[in-house]
Amino acid sequence: MQQFDVLIIGSGLAGLTVALKVASEKRVCLVSKRKINDNSSSWAQGGIAAVLTDDDSIEAHIQDTLIAGAGLCDQEVTRQVASHARETVEWLIAQGVPFTREDDGSGYHLTREGGHSHRRIIHAADATGHAVQKTLAEQVLSHPNIIVLEDHIAVDLITSRKAGIGAPQDNAECLGAYVLDNQSGKVMTIAAQQTVLATGGAGKVYLYTTNPDVSTGDGVAMSWRAGCRVANMEFIQFHPTCLFHPKAKSFLITEAVRGEGGILKLPDGTNFMPHHDKRGELAPRDVVARAIDFEMKKRGLDCVFLDISHKPADFVISHFPTIYRRCMELGIDITKEPIPVVPAAHYSCGGVMTDHTGRTDLASLYAIGETACTGLHGANRLASNSLLECMVFGQAAANDILSQPGRPSVSLPYWDESRVTDADEEVIITHNWNELRRTMWNYVGIVRTSKRLTRAMHRIQMLRDEVDEFYSNFRVSNNLIELRNLLQVAELIVRSAMERHESRGLHYSRDYPEMLDIAVPTVLEPSNYFSLLDRDLTEKSNRST
Missing domain, CATH: 1.20.58.100 (Fumarate reductase/succinate dehydrogenase flavoprotein-like, C-terminal domain)
Structure with missing residues (x-):
């Protein structure tokens, strides 16, 4: 059995944020299902929503979030996240994240995405998640108080009831988790004063998704089995524009393409979005996804097309270098022709119920990021609020963890394989x-x-x-x-x-x-x-x- 102060399951932006915020005072174990950068955060293209200019306001950001959330957003949580957005971005800049600057170097370039009333999306070209993830992961890997277990997957949480610790009538508490080493096939017991679920979403439950293979809903499933409530699981966001190509596995075409003037078209070149919503291509994702789904089913189409080729070629290449390179590899020159796209499962707005610090129903267990249902997203997530939520709640959870008194170490039961055998076939x-x-x-x-x-x-x-x-x-x-x-x-x-x-x-x-x-x-x-x-x-x- 291994003992730590804090066990973090998941290596995306949410998990990295908590790890860095508590590591000065706590001994941390961070579990990554694959390599530390193999997660949804690394795949995020668009950016981070934050009020960074005088012509924008926190109230406008809040209102845009509430409108997208269709009446189900928690207003207090929405204000909490929007109010801490600027300091969150400033922290990332201080860590060295290379956000894209204006051409004249006067400041950071801000783009606009669907559902936003202002340009407030700070980004690193079209690979923001990768830039942020890489920067923070390097710090985590070099931190003396953080142990990273790559190629490990959590099997289940260990609760006081399951371990037979304490009186049956006592409130259950999370004591750690069983974790499988994918290389050796052995299951280890990890005890922790505090456990954080930051395992991301569950996009792989669908046939078509923009998510990486690791997005299998582990945190939600484990917390449910441990007795936690979950909320709003029906609200699965389908990203309107996933690249449609037999060789393009789960490749997302960022919302920012539409934010910078990209037009959705039928095969004959007709722009169909004005017939579905007056906001056109800048309508929230649920509206755009349903519009595309409607047109495809009505006309028997395999896909629709997103056209940004009317913009200058150097503008397209400089703003969307990752998309340009990937499409060129597949024989699609986005400076001259439209991009074939289809909707795909993208984000889970529901999850494990938490309070404003990330606490779940189970004592000593936190859930942050896409795993959690904080109340921010309501019935539909506003674009580029997800990375922001990871860091704001990562900070909140870290502060709460640091305020908790220590408890005596306990001896937890080992994993028992005495009554099972190797699978005869899988x-x-x-x-x-x-x-x-x-x-x-x-x-x-x-x-x-x-x-x-x-x-x-x-x-x-x-x-x-x-x-x-x-x-x-x-x-x-x-x-x-x-x-x-x-x-x-x-x-x-x-x-x-x-x-x-x-x-x-x-x-x-x-x-x-x-x-x-x-x-x-x-x-x-x-x-x-x-x-x-x-x-x-x-x-x-x-x-x-």
């Missing part, structure tokens, strides 16, 4: 993974119906039964852990969607096309909380006893 994992993703895409996508949701739930439950049996009898692997978590998250998404009898934000139902007058979040509670914990202690599985 075809069930591959097959069920593919079936789940296709089921979610077909039945729980941009447009939903009650019948589709019922069909999806039926299939998910059958798949879960198969995977649970597999999990109970064979040693764990990275793929098995991810599939188990994805199935849990898929069920939570469908359950949440079935409970919302209206269309709001990212959730659009043909059976309930109108939006209700009163906005109410969807909150799911583990109704069989204690029975699940009891089963965890006794079932014939490869978990600790």
